[in-house]
Amino acid sequence: MKPTEIEDIIDGLLSQHNKESSSPLIPVLQAIQNQQGFLSDESLRLVSDKTGASLSRVYGVATFYHQFRLRPEGKHKISICRGTACHVAGATDLYKQLVKELDLSPGEDTSTDGLFTLQEVRCLGACSLAPVVKVDETVYGKMTAKKLQEILDQYREEQQ
Ligand code: FES
Structure with a gap:
């Protein structure tokens, strides 16, 4: 998945969540994982940049919830x-x-x-x-x- 595609997902979700004023991290991470099957280091950095959340917070959320994967699934x-x-x-x-x-x-x-x-x-x-x-x-x-x-x-x- 290209960084620009990840950015598009993040931008799309952020524009919705700005209106709803709830924390966008989980839906953003879910959307990226749905698209690329896991959360790459690059995607987590992009989420941090775009949302303003610290990278450690983004990693914290990604590792806390079992639904998120930091590696692709095996064959x-x-x-x-x-x-x-x-x-x-x-x-x-x-x-x-x-x-x-x-x-x-x-x-x-x-x-x-x-x-x-x-x-x-x-x-x-x-x-x-x-x-x-x-x-x-x-x-x-x-x-x-x-x-x-x-x-x-x-x-x-x-x-x-
Ligand atoms: S307990 Fe039912 S298949 Fe294992």
């Missing part, structure tokens, strides 16, 4: 179910395996190679197949550590 989205049935069937160990395998630091959800984004979900609606992991639109039931490793390897191989 594949992995959803691990942490619902009751999956929890009882061993989802916690699978979650730990994924965090380790994707080398995620606390607070990060996307692998540094940009291949995977990990998210926890409450129930994938396939409790009889617990534990359940979904990659993009494919649901994998009766998951084991070995199967999970094979699935990750398969996606990585496809990438090469």
Whole structure:
């Protein structure tokens, strides 16, 4: 996304919010993220310049709300179910395996190679197949550590 396009979004929203006299930061950040999928450093600086909010305040808002991402999403989205049935069937160990395998630091959800984004979900609606992991639109039931490793390897191989 070009800086001028980001500026257009900001200008458009600011003109509305000047009339409403409410804080424009959240809607401005939402609009930018909707367009480019995440909030780049450049876009946060532009928001700071245009709104007059300090850069630290803009970063503070962007990092406080879980809806905002400071990195693009990975190519594949992995959803691990942490619902009751999956929890009882061993989802916690699978979650730990994924965090380790994707080398995620606390607070990060996307692998540094940009291949995977990990998210926890409450129930994938396939409790009889617990534990359940979904990659993009494919649901994998009766998951084991070995199967999970094979699935990750398969996606990585496809990438090469
Ligand atoms: S609790 Fe995991 S699919 Fe329902």
